[in-house]
Amino acid sequence: MTGNDVAAADFYGTPDGLETFLPDEAATINLGRQLAAALRQGGSVHLHGNLGAGKTTLVRALLCELGHDGPVRSPTYALVETYDIHGLAVYHLDLYRTADPDELEFIGLRDWLRPGNLILIEWPERAAGYLPAPGLRIDLAHADNGRRVRLSGPLAAGLSLPDAW
Numbered sequence: 583m584t585g586n587d588v589a590a591a592d593f594y595g596t597p598d599g600l601e602t603f604l605p606d607e608a609a610t611i612n613l614g615r616q617l618a619a620a621l622r623q624g625g626s627v628h629l630h631g632n633l634g635a636g637k638t639t640l641v642r643a644l645l646c647e648l649g650h651d652g653p654v655r656s657p658t659y660a661l662v663e664t665y666d667i668h669g670l671a672v673y674h675l676d677l678y679r680t681a682d683p684d685e686l687e688f689i690g691l692r693d694w695l696r697p698g699n700l701i702l703i704e705w706p707e708r709a710a711g712y713l714p715a716p717g718l719r720i721d722l723a724h725a726d727n728g729r730r731v732r733l734s735g736p737l738a739a740g741l742s743l744p745d746a747w
């Protein structure tokens with residue numbers, strides 16, 4: 583982890599993955615930054631969670647930590663925002679408005695899903711059955727005034743997070 587002034591969240595293991603409570607936006611941002619090291623070489627990430635759960639907030643922090651210098655817009659309307667971060671091809675999608683997986687075929691999603699690219703998908707359940715299982719699944723949920731988060735999938739096992747086991 584890079585030095586910063588935000589206390590790292592303590593994760594604990596459950597049968598379903600690694601979980602913690604993120605009390606405020608700063609904690610979500612901190613988690614996004616912590617995930618950068620594991621995703622620098624690419625990967626596929628599914629972000630589940632209701633409207634306003636913090637998916638875009640987390641992606642914004644991740645891309646910033648990877649070295650992106652500029653705005654990270656929510657792809658709610660554009661469907662996808664793409665970035666080249668020091669040679670890493672990044673595709674950030676929001677499938678909330680996707681009614682038909684053919685739409686994803688049309689924009690060329692299948693060509694982007696390859697090792698070495700970083701694919702970040704909000705609302706992946708909208709394309710259930712079409713998308714391959716992700717390397718990392720992130721579930722965010724409103725809880726009190728903060729959020730609960732769960733990390734699962736093969737990449738979660740290799741994450742170095744405080745107090746994770």
Ligand SMILES: Nc1ncnc2c1ncn2[C@@H]1O[C@H](COP(=O)(O)OP(=O)(O)OP(=O)(O)O)[C@@H](O)[C@H]1O
Nearest residue numbers: 604605606607610633634635636637638639728729
């Ligand atoms: N841990 C947290 N505790 C409290 N508020 C948070 C936390 N993390 C993020 N937020 C706030 O919640 C909101 C989340 O908005 P964001 O756009 O990231 O959600 P989203 O999951 O991408 O929603 P959508 O499905 O509409 O794209 C922001 O206002 C952000 O400041």
Ligand SMILES: [Mg+2]
Nearest residue numbers: 637638656704
């Ligand atoms: Mg969003």
